[in-house]
Amino acid sequence: MRILLLNGNTDPAITELLAARTAAAIPRLGLPAMEVVPATAPFGVRYISTRAAVAVAGHAVLTALAEHVGADNPRGYDAVIIACFGEPGIEAARELLPVPVFGMAETSIAAALALAPRVALLTGGALWVPMLEEFCLIRGLGPDRALVRGVAPTGDMIARDPDGAIALLAEAARAAVADGAGAVVLGGAGLAGLAPRVAPLVGVPVLDSLDCALVAAVRGGAVTPRVGQAPMLGGSDALRRWFA
Template sequence: MRLLLLNGNTDAAITAMLARHAAEAIPRLGLPAAELDAVTAAFGARYIATRAAVAVAGHAVLAALAEHVGPDNPRGYDAALIACFGEPGIEAAREVMPIPVVGMAEASIAAALAIAPRIALLTGGALWVPMLEEFALVRGHGRDRVLVRGVTPTGDMIARDPDGAVALLAEVAREAVADGAGAVVLGGAGLAGLAARVAPSVPVPVLDSLDCALAAALGGRTLAVRVAQAPAVGLSAPLARWFG
Protein backbone atom coordinates (compact mmCIF):
# COMPACT_ATOMS: atom_id res chain seq x y z
CA MET A 1 0.00 0.00 0.00
CA ARG A 2 1.03 3.61 -0.49
CA LEU A 3 -0.15 6.37 1.84
CA LEU A 4 0.15 10.14 1.47
CA LEU A 5 0.48 11.80 4.88
CA LEU A 6 -0.21 15.52 4.50
CA ASN A 7 0.61 17.96 7.29
CA GLY A 8 -1.63 21.00 6.80
CA ASN A 9 0.69 22.98 9.05
CA THR A 10 3.77 24.48 7.39
CA ASP A 11 6.23 23.31 10.05
CA ALA A 12 8.43 20.71 8.35
CA ALA A 13 9.74 19.53 11.73
CA ILE A 14 6.20 18.48 12.66
CA THR A 15 5.94 16.59 9.36
CA ALA A 16 9.17 14.73 10.07
CA MET A 17 7.96 13.86 13.56
CA LEU A 18 4.66 12.55 12.18
CA ALA A 19 6.49 10.43 9.62
CA ARG A 20 8.69 8.90 12.33
CA HIS A 21 5.74 8.09 14.55
CA ALA A 22 3.74 6.69 11.63
CA ALA A 23 6.58 4.41 10.54
CA GLU A 24 6.80 3.04 14.08
CA ALA A 25 3.04 2.77 14.56
CA ILE A 26 2.17 0.81 11.41
CA PRO A 27 3.87 -2.46 12.50
CA ARG A 28 2.97 -1.91 16.16
CA LEU A 29 -0.71 -1.68 15.24
CA GLY A 30 -0.50 -4.72 13.00
CA LEU A 31 -1.45 -2.71 9.91
CA PRO A 32 -0.50 -3.65 6.34
CA ALA A 33 2.98 -2.56 5.36
CA ALA A 34 2.83 0.77 3.57
CA GLU A 35 5.09 3.10 1.67
CA LEU A 36 4.65 6.45 3.38
CA ASP A 37 5.11 9.81 1.66
CA ALA A 38 5.03 12.73 4.13
CA VAL A 39 4.28 16.18 2.70
CA THR A 40 4.15 19.64 4.29
CA ALA A 41 1.64 22.29 3.21
CA ALA A 42 3.32 24.93 1.06
CA PHE A 43 1.60 27.94 2.63
CA GLY A 44 -0.40 28.93 5.69
CA ALA A 45 0.18 28.95 9.43
CA ARG A 46 3.26 27.36 10.93
CA TYR A 47 0.88 25.55 13.28
CA ILE A 48 -2.90 25.86 12.95
CA ALA A 49 -4.52 27.31 16.07
CA THR A 50 -7.26 29.71 14.87
CA ARG A 51 -10.28 29.71 12.56
CA ALA A 52 -8.46 31.93 10.08
CA ALA A 53 -5.55 29.51 9.97
CA VAL A 54 -7.96 26.61 9.41
CA ALA A 55 -9.54 28.44 6.47
CA VAL A 56 -6.19 29.07 4.81
CA ALA A 57 -5.06 25.52 5.52
CA GLY A 58 -8.09 24.14 3.69
CA HIS A 59 -6.83 25.77 0.49
CA ALA A 60 -3.27 24.61 1.17
CA VAL A 61 -4.43 21.02 1.72
CA LEU A 62 -6.38 20.98 -1.54
CA ALA A 63 -3.44 22.45 -3.43
CA ALA A 64 -1.04 19.87 -2.00
CA LEU A 65 -3.39 16.99 -2.74
CA ALA A 66 -3.84 18.24 -6.28
CA GLU A 67 -0.07 18.41 -6.77
CA HIS A 68 0.70 14.97 -5.35
CA VAL A 69 -2.39 13.00 -6.33
CA GLY A 70 -4.33 14.99 -8.90
CA PRO A 71 -7.40 13.60 -10.64
CA ASP A 72 -5.58 10.57 -12.05
CA ASN A 73 -3.40 9.46 -9.08
CA PRO A 74 -0.31 8.62 -11.18
CA ARG A 75 1.77 7.73 -8.11
CA GLY A 76 -0.70 5.06 -7.06
CA TYR A 77 -1.71 6.22 -3.59
CA ASP A 78 -4.23 4.03 -1.80
CA ALA A 79 -5.33 6.77 0.61
CA ALA A 80 -4.47 10.24 1.87
CA LEU A 81 -4.28 11.18 5.55
CA ILE A 82 -4.75 14.82 6.55
CA ALA A 83 -2.49 15.02 9.58
CA CYS A 84 -4.16 17.95 11.32
CA PHE A 85 -6.69 17.37 14.07
CA GLY A 86 -9.00 20.07 12.67
CA GLU A 87 -8.99 18.28 9.31
CA PRO A 88 -8.87 21.43 7.13
CA GLY A 89 -10.47 20.92 3.74
CA ILE A 90 -11.37 17.26 4.29
CA GLU A 91 -14.94 17.44 2.98
CA ALA A 92 -13.80 19.40 -0.07
CA ALA A 93 -10.95 16.96 -0.66
CA ARG A 94 -13.38 14.07 -0.68
CA GLU A 95 -15.34 15.76 -3.44
CA VAL A 96 -12.39 15.83 -5.81
CA MET A 97 -9.94 13.12 -4.78
CA PRO A 98 -9.91 9.76 -6.58
CA ILE A 99 -8.85 8.00 -3.36
CA PRO A 100 -10.15 7.89 0.24
CA VAL A 101 -9.22 10.83 2.47
CA VAL A 102 -8.88 10.20 6.21
CA GLY A 103 -8.77 12.72 9.05
CA MET A 104 -7.31 12.38 12.52
CA ALA A 105 -10.29 13.70 14.50
CA GLU A 106 -12.96 11.81 12.62
CA ALA A 107 -11.06 8.51 12.89
CA SER A 108 -10.28 9.13 16.58
CA ILE A 109 -13.88 9.86 17.50
CA ALA A 110 -15.03 6.67 15.81
CA ALA A 111 -12.35 4.58 17.52
CA ALA A 112 -12.98 6.05 20.95
CA LEU A 113 -16.78 5.73 20.73
CA ALA A 114 -16.27 2.06 19.94
CA ILE A 115 -14.71 1.81 23.41
CA ALA A 116 -17.00 4.01 25.50
CA PRO A 117 -20.34 5.84 25.09
CA ARG A 118 -18.83 9.13 26.23
CA ILE A 119 -15.32 10.23 25.29
CA ALA A 120 -13.01 13.22 25.53
CA LEU A 121 -10.90 14.93 22.90
CA LEU A 122 -7.86 16.54 24.50
CA THR A 123 -5.73 18.90 22.44
CA GLY A 124 -3.32 21.79 22.68
CA GLY A 125 -4.53 25.39 22.44
CA ALA A 126 -7.61 26.83 24.14
CA LEU A 127 -9.07 28.18 20.88
CA TRP A 128 -9.45 24.63 19.60
CA VAL A 129 -12.08 23.78 22.22
CA PRO A 130 -15.08 25.53 20.60
CA MET A 131 -13.88 24.61 17.11
CA LEU A 132 -13.70 20.92 17.97
CA GLU A 133 -17.04 21.07 19.78
CA GLU A 134 -18.54 22.35 16.54
CA PHE A 135 -16.66 19.71 14.56
CA ALA A 136 -18.15 16.95 16.70
CA LEU A 137 -21.64 18.46 16.69
CA VAL A 138 -21.72 18.67 12.88
CA ARG A 139 -20.99 14.93 12.87
CA GLY A 140 -23.85 14.22 15.25
CA HIS A 141 -21.95 14.10 18.54
CA GLY A 142 -23.06 16.53 21.22
CA ARG A 143 -21.43 17.14 24.59
CA ASP A 144 -23.32 14.19 26.01
CA ARG A 145 -21.07 11.97 23.86
CA VAL A 146 -17.93 14.00 23.06
CA LEU A 147 -16.28 16.26 25.62
CA VAL A 148 -13.56 18.60 24.37
CA ARG A 149 -10.73 19.70 26.60
CA GLY A 150 -7.70 21.85 25.85
CA VAL A 151 -4.45 22.74 27.55
CA THR A 152 -2.92 26.18 27.24
CA PRO A 153 0.23 25.19 25.31
CA THR A 154 -0.47 24.84 21.60
CA GLY A 155 0.41 21.69 19.72
CA ASP A 156 3.66 23.06 18.35
CA MET A 157 4.74 24.08 21.88
CA ILE A 158 3.97 20.55 23.07
CA ALA A 159 5.93 19.07 20.17
CA ARG A 160 8.96 21.17 21.13
CA ASP A 161 8.75 20.16 24.80
CA PRO A 162 6.86 16.85 25.09
CA ASP A 163 8.48 16.02 28.43
CA GLY A 164 7.04 19.17 29.93
CA ALA A 165 3.54 18.45 28.63
CA VAL A 166 2.96 14.86 29.78
CA ALA A 167 1.95 15.67 33.37
CA LEU A 168 -0.36 18.50 32.27
CA LEU A 169 -2.05 16.32 29.66
CA ALA A 170 -2.53 13.53 32.19
CA GLU A 171 -4.06 15.96 34.70
CA VAL A 172 -6.61 17.31 32.21
CA ALA A 173 -7.35 13.79 30.96
CA ARG A 174 -8.17 12.68 34.52
CA GLU A 175 -10.50 15.68 34.87
CA ALA A 176 -12.30 14.57 31.72
CA VAL A 177 -12.64 11.07 33.16
CA ALA A 178 -14.16 12.58 36.31
CA ASP A 179 -16.69 14.28 34.01
CA GLY A 180 -17.69 10.92 32.54
CA ALA A 181 -15.28 10.19 29.69
CA GLY A 182 -14.62 6.49 29.24
CA ALA A 183 -11.81 7.04 26.75
CA VAL A 184 -9.55 9.99 25.97
CA VAL A 185 -8.09 10.96 22.60
CA LEU A 186 -4.87 12.96 22.49
CA GLY A 187 -5.58 14.97 19.37
CA GLY A 188 -3.26 16.96 17.18
CA ALA A 189 -0.16 16.62 15.07
CA GLY A 190 2.00 18.01 17.85
CA LEU A 191 0.70 15.42 20.33
CA ALA A 192 1.50 12.38 18.17
CA GLY A 193 3.30 9.69 20.14
CA LEU A 194 2.38 10.98 23.59
CA ALA A 195 -0.60 8.72 24.34
CA ALA A 196 1.59 5.87 25.54
CA ARG A 197 3.32 8.20 28.00
CA VAL A 198 0.08 9.71 29.31
CA ALA A 199 -1.89 6.45 29.53
CA PRO A 200 -0.25 5.05 32.73
CA SER A 201 -1.56 8.06 34.67
CA VAL A 202 -5.15 7.87 33.36
CA PRO A 203 -7.69 5.21 34.44
CA VAL A 204 -9.30 4.80 30.99
CA PRO A 205 -7.87 4.08 27.52
CA VAL A 206 -5.86 6.95 25.99
CA LEU A 207 -5.80 6.95 22.19
CA ASP A 208 -3.30 8.57 19.82
CA SER A 209 -5.08 10.42 17.01
CA LEU A 210 -2.35 9.55 14.50
CA ASP A 211 -2.68 5.85 15.35
CA CYS A 212 -6.44 6.05 14.84
CA ALA A 213 -6.08 7.75 11.46
CA LEU A 214 -3.48 5.24 10.28
CA ALA A 215 -5.77 2.38 11.27
CA ALA A 216 -8.62 3.94 9.29
CA ALA A 217 -6.47 4.71 6.25
CA LEU A 218 -4.75 1.33 6.04
CA GLY A 219 -7.52 -0.81 7.45
CA GLY A 220 -9.83 -0.51 4.45
CA ARG A 221 -12.66 1.26 6.27
CA THR A 222 -12.86 4.40 4.14
CA LEU A 223 -14.68 5.46 1.00
CA ALA A 224 -13.88 7.91 -1.76
CA VAL A 225 -16.71 10.22 -2.81
CA ARG A 226 -16.20 12.37 -5.92
CA VAL A 227 -18.38 15.26 -7.11
CA ALA A 228 -18.07 17.09 -10.45
CA GLN A 229 -16.71 20.65 -10.10
CA ALA A 230 -17.57 23.82 -12.04
CA PRO A 231 -14.74 25.83 -13.66
CA ALA A 232 -12.69 28.14 -11.42
CA VAL A 233 -10.04 30.82 -11.94
CA GLY A 234 -6.85 31.89 -10.15
CA LEU A 235 -5.87 28.47 -8.89
CA SER A 236 -2.58 26.61 -9.15
CA ALA A 237 -2.35 24.54 -12.32
CA PRO A 238 -2.64 21.17 -10.51
CA LEU A 239 -5.65 22.36 -8.51
CA ALA A 240 -7.32 23.88 -11.56
CA ARG A 241 -7.38 20.45 -13.22
CA TRP A 242 -10.09 19.43 -10.78
CA PHE A 243 -12.35 22.29 -11.83
CA GLY A 244 -14.11 22.15 -15.16
Protein backbone atom coordinates in the same frame (compact mmCIF):
# COMPACT_ATOMS: atom_id res chain seq x y z
CA MET B 1 0.00 -0.04 0.24
CA ARG B 2 0.96 3.59 -0.39
CA ILE B 3 -0.44 6.37 1.82
CA LEU B 4 -0.04 10.14 1.49
CA LEU B 5 0.36 11.71 4.95
CA LEU B 6 -0.38 15.41 4.50
CA ASN B 7 0.42 17.87 7.27
CA GLY B 8 -2.04 20.76 6.97
CA ASN B 9 0.38 23.00 8.86
CA THR B 10 3.40 24.55 7.15
CA ASP B 11 5.98 23.64 9.80
CA PRO B 12 8.30 20.99 8.28
CA ALA B 13 9.34 19.96 11.79
CA ILE B 14 5.77 18.78 12.42
CA THR B 15 5.87 16.81 9.16
CA GLU B 16 9.12 15.16 10.24
CA LEU B 17 7.55 14.38 13.63
CA LEU B 18 4.51 12.81 11.97
CA ALA B 19 6.70 10.73 9.67
CA ALA B 20 8.82 9.47 12.57
CA ARG B 21 5.78 8.69 14.73
CA THR B 22 4.13 6.89 11.81
CA ALA B 23 7.21 4.74 11.22
CA ALA B 24 7.19 3.79 14.91
CA ALA B 25 3.43 3.20 15.01
CA ILE B 26 3.23 0.76 12.09
CA PRO B 27 5.01 -2.14 13.86
CA ARG B 28 3.61 -1.18 17.27
CA LEU B 29 0.06 -1.42 15.92
CA GLY B 30 0.79 -4.61 14.00
CA LEU B 31 0.00 -2.97 10.65
CA PRO B 32 1.33 -4.38 7.39
CA ALA B 33 4.39 -2.83 5.82
CA MET B 34 3.49 0.18 3.73
CA GLU B 35 4.98 3.19 2.02
CA VAL B 36 4.00 6.41 3.77
CA VAL B 37 4.82 9.61 1.87
CA PRO B 38 4.89 12.69 4.12
CA ALA B 39 4.02 16.09 2.69
CA THR B 40 3.60 19.61 4.04
CA ALA B 41 0.98 22.21 3.12
CA PRO B 42 2.54 24.64 0.63
CA PHE B 43 1.19 27.79 2.30
CA GLY B 44 -0.71 28.89 5.39
CA VAL B 45 0.28 29.24 9.03
CA ARG B 46 3.05 27.38 10.79
CA TYR B 47 0.61 25.71 13.19
CA ILE B 48 -3.17 25.98 12.85
CA SER B 49 -4.90 27.41 15.91
CA THR B 50 -7.72 29.70 14.66
CA ARG B 51 -10.74 29.50 12.37
CA ALA B 52 -9.05 31.80 9.86
CA ALA B 53 -6.02 29.51 9.77
CA VAL B 54 -8.28 26.50 9.22
CA ALA B 55 -9.94 28.25 6.28
CA VAL B 56 -6.59 29.03 4.64
CA ALA B 57 -5.36 25.51 5.35
CA GLY B 58 -8.33 24.04 3.50
CA HIS B 59 -7.16 25.75 0.29
CA ALA B 60 -3.56 24.70 0.98
CA VAL B 61 -4.59 21.08 1.56
CA LEU B 62 -6.49 20.93 -1.73
CA THR B 63 -3.53 22.50 -3.54
CA ALA B 64 -1.13 19.93 -2.10
CA LEU B 65 -3.48 17.05 -2.86
CA ALA B 66 -3.92 18.19 -6.46
CA GLU B 67 -0.15 18.16 -6.89
CA HIS B 68 0.43 14.80 -5.20
CA VAL B 69 -2.61 12.80 -6.25
CA GLY B 70 -3.46 14.44 -9.57
CA ALA B 71 -2.38 13.49 -13.07
CA ASP B 72 0.97 15.25 -12.61
CA ASN B 73 2.06 12.47 -10.23
CA PRO B 74 2.36 9.14 -12.09
CA ARG B 75 2.47 7.07 -8.89
CA GLY B 76 -0.85 6.52 -7.20
CA TYR B 77 -1.94 6.31 -3.59
CA ASP B 78 -4.27 3.87 -1.89
CA ALA B 79 -5.37 6.42 0.72
CA VAL B 80 -4.77 9.93 1.99
CA ILE B 81 -4.53 11.01 5.63
CA ILE B 82 -5.01 14.69 6.42
CA ALA B 83 -2.69 14.84 9.40
CA CYS B 84 -4.23 17.79 11.19
CA PHE B 85 -6.87 17.36 13.88
CA GLY B 86 -9.05 20.14 12.46
CA GLU B 87 -9.18 18.20 9.18
CA PRO B 88 -9.09 21.29 6.91
CA GLY B 89 -10.63 20.68 3.51
CA ILE B 90 -11.46 17.02 4.14
CA GLU B 91 -14.98 17.01 2.70
CA ALA B 92 -13.84 19.04 -0.33
CA ALA B 93 -10.96 16.61 -0.83
CA ARG B 94 -13.43 13.73 -0.90
CA GLU B 95 -15.34 15.48 -3.68
CA LEU B 96 -12.20 15.66 -5.79
CA LEU B 97 -10.00 12.67 -5.01
CA PRO B 98 -10.37 9.18 -6.51
CA VAL B 99 -9.05 7.55 -3.28
CA PRO B 100 -10.35 7.37 0.31
CA VAL B 101 -9.48 10.36 2.51
CA PHE B 102 -9.15 9.95 6.28
CA GLY B 103 -8.89 12.50 9.08
CA MET B 104 -7.33 12.23 12.50
CA ALA B 105 -10.35 13.57 14.38
CA GLU B 106 -13.17 11.56 12.85
CA THR B 107 -11.29 8.26 12.96
CA SER B 108 -10.17 8.70 16.58
CA ILE B 109 -13.60 9.86 17.75
CA ALA B 110 -15.17 6.78 16.15
CA ALA B 111 -12.57 4.50 17.75
CA ALA B 112 -13.11 6.10 21.16
CA LEU B 113 -16.90 5.86 20.95
CA ALA B 114 -16.51 2.16 20.20
CA LEU B 115 -14.91 1.87 23.65
CA ALA B 116 -17.12 4.17 25.73
CA PRO B 117 -20.45 5.99 25.38
CA ARG B 118 -18.88 9.30 26.42
CA VAL B 119 -15.39 10.33 25.38
CA ALA B 120 -13.05 13.28 25.74
CA LEU B 121 -11.03 15.07 23.07
CA LEU B 122 -7.89 16.56 24.58
CA THR B 123 -5.76 18.93 22.54
CA GLY B 124 -3.25 21.75 22.82
CA GLY B 125 -4.29 25.40 22.73
CA ALA B 126 -7.34 27.00 24.33
CA LEU B 127 -8.67 28.37 21.03
CA TRP B 128 -9.17 24.84 19.74
CA VAL B 129 -11.76 24.02 22.42
CA PRO B 130 -14.73 25.95 20.94
CA MET B 131 -13.70 24.96 17.40
CA LEU B 132 -13.69 21.28 18.29
CA GLU B 133 -16.97 21.63 20.17
CA GLU B 134 -18.47 22.99 16.93
CA PHE B 135 -16.78 20.16 15.01
CA CYS B 136 -18.49 17.62 17.28
CA LEU B 137 -21.90 19.34 17.23
CA ILE B 138 -21.93 19.35 13.41
CA ARG B 139 -21.48 15.58 13.62
CA GLY B 140 -24.30 15.19 16.12
CA LEU B 141 -22.06 14.80 19.17
CA GLY B 142 -23.03 17.04 22.05
CA PRO B 143 -21.28 17.17 25.43
CA ASP B 144 -23.26 14.12 26.52
CA ARG B 145 -21.16 12.13 24.01
CA ALA B 146 -17.97 14.14 23.48
CA LEU B 147 -16.26 16.41 25.99
CA VAL B 148 -13.62 18.77 24.61
CA ARG B 149 -10.68 19.77 26.77
CA GLY B 150 -7.54 21.76 26.06
CA VAL B 151 -4.26 22.49 27.78
CA ALA B 152 -2.58 25.90 27.56
CA PRO B 153 0.47 24.94 25.46
CA THR B 154 -0.34 24.76 21.77
CA GLY B 155 0.35 21.64 19.77
CA ASP B 156 3.58 22.98 18.31
CA MET B 157 4.80 23.85 21.82
CA ILE B 158 4.01 20.30 22.94
CA ALA B 159 5.82 18.90 19.91
CA ARG B 160 8.95 20.86 20.88
CA ASP B 161 8.82 19.74 24.53
CA PRO B 162 6.81 16.51 24.79
CA ASP B 163 8.45 15.49 28.07
CA GLY B 164 7.24 18.68 29.70
CA ALA B 165 3.66 18.09 28.54
CA ILE B 166 3.03 14.53 29.75
CA ALA B 167 2.01 15.41 33.30
CA LEU B 168 -0.15 18.32 32.10
CA LEU B 169 -1.95 16.14 29.54
CA ALA B 170 -2.46 13.37 32.10
CA GLU B 171 -3.94 15.84 34.60
CA ALA B 172 -6.39 17.20 32.02
CA ALA B 173 -7.30 13.66 30.95
CA ARG B 174 -8.01 12.60 34.51
CA ALA B 175 -10.24 15.65 34.96
CA ALA B 176 -12.20 14.62 31.85
CA VAL B 177 -12.55 11.10 33.25
CA ALA B 178 -13.89 12.58 36.48
CA ASP B 179 -16.49 14.40 34.35
CA GLY B 180 -17.63 11.10 32.84
CA ALA B 181 -15.35 10.32 29.91
CA GLY B 182 -14.65 6.61 29.46
CA ALA B 183 -11.93 7.10 26.85
CA VAL B 184 -9.67 9.99 25.91
CA VAL B 185 -8.35 11.04 22.49
CA LEU B 186 -5.10 12.98 22.28
CA GLY B 187 -5.85 15.15 19.27
CA GLY B 188 -3.41 17.05 17.11
CA ALA B 189 -0.34 16.59 14.98
CA GLY B 190 1.88 17.93 17.74
CA LEU B 191 0.57 15.32 20.20
CA ALA B 192 1.18 12.35 17.92
CA GLY B 193 2.91 9.48 19.67
CA LEU B 194 2.24 10.64 23.24
CA ALA B 195 -0.79 8.46 24.05
CA PRO B 196 1.25 5.41 25.18
CA ARG B 197 3.05 7.64 27.70
CA VAL B 198 -0.10 9.33 28.98
CA ALA B 199 -2.33 6.25 29.21
CA PRO B 200 -0.68 4.65 32.29
CA LEU B 201 -1.33 7.89 34.20
CA VAL B 202 -5.04 8.09 33.40
CA GLY B 203 -6.78 4.75 34.02
CA VAL B 204 -8.98 4.65 30.90
CA PRO B 205 -8.03 4.06 27.26
CA VAL B 206 -6.07 6.95 25.76
CA LEU B 207 -6.06 6.98 21.97
CA ASP B 208 -3.57 8.57 19.60
CA SER B 209 -5.35 10.33 16.72
CA LEU B 210 -2.54 9.50 14.27
CA ASP B 211 -2.72 5.81 15.22
CA CYS B 212 -6.46 5.80 14.61
CA ALA B 213 -6.09 7.41 11.18
CA LEU B 214 -3.45 4.87 10.17
CA VAL B 215 -5.60 1.92 11.25
CA ALA B 216 -8.60 3.32 9.38
CA ALA B 217 -6.53 3.89 6.23
CA VAL B 218 -5.29 0.31 6.27
CA ARG B 219 -8.83 -1.00 6.68
CA GLY B 220 -9.87 1.12 3.72
CA GLY B 221 -13.03 3.01 2.99
CA ALA B 222 -15.48 4.07 0.36
CA VAL B 223 -14.60 6.66 -2.24
CA THR B 224 -17.03 9.55 -2.45
CA PRO B 225 -18.50 9.93 -5.95
CA ARG B 226 -16.64 12.75 -7.64
CA VAL B 227 -18.57 15.98 -8.13
CA GLY B 228 -18.30 18.04 -11.30
CA GLN B 229 -16.68 21.43 -10.71
CA ALA B 230 -16.98 24.78 -12.48
CA PRO B 231 -13.71 26.19 -13.88
CA MET B 232 -11.48 27.86 -11.31
CA LEU B 233 -9.78 31.24 -11.70
CA GLY B 234 -6.38 31.53 -10.03
CA GLY B 235 -4.78 28.98 -7.74
CA SER B 236 -2.14 26.45 -8.70
CA ASP B 237 -2.02 24.86 -12.16
CA ALA B 238 -2.64 21.41 -10.67
CA LEU B 239 -5.67 22.58 -8.68
CA ARG B 240 -7.14 24.41 -11.68
CA ARG B 241 -6.92 21.18 -13.69
CA TRP B 242 -9.10 19.50 -11.05
CA PHE B 243 -11.70 22.23 -11.62
CA ALA B 244 -11.47 22.15 -15.41
